[in-house]
Amino acid sequence: MIRITLVLTSLVIAAGCATLPRMELRTCVQNMEMLDAAVEQCAVVYEIENGKYAPIDKVSTFIKDGIESLRCPAGGIYTLGPVMGHGPECSVHGPKSEAKNRLLGVR
Numbered sequence: 001m002i003r004i005t006l007v008l009t010s011l012v013i014a015a016g017c018a019t020l021p022r023m024e025l026r027t028c029v030q031n032m033e034m035l036d037a038a039v040e041q042c043a044v045v046y047e048i049e050n051g052k053y054a055p056i057d058k059v060s061t062f063i064k065d066g067i068e069s070l071r072c073p074a075g076g077i078y079t080l081g082p083v084m085g086h087g088p089e090c091s092v093h094g095p096k097s098e099a100k101n102r103l104l105g106v107r
């Protein structure tokens, strides 16, 4: 009886571990989508050329609650990409395109 309980407990823990990183990845990708959109909007408004970097304080004004409100749930640090570039990157989840592909199950 004790043995069965232990097996069940470890199964529940395993299932919990499998879904949490995925939820974190999903939130992180959503954050990076918002960062990317903010960079592109900022570039249009301030006429920043493709390949150049938009100033963070200006990018922040295009995010509803400011850039500080977008936090990676896994504690990753975001790096903004250049205008019309590869997009933002998370220090835990990697570049936006790669993180998004992982979320969608594309390899």
Ligand SMILES: [Zn+2]
Pocket: 028, 072, 073, 074, 076, 090, 091, 092, 093, 094
């Ligand atoms: Zn992240």
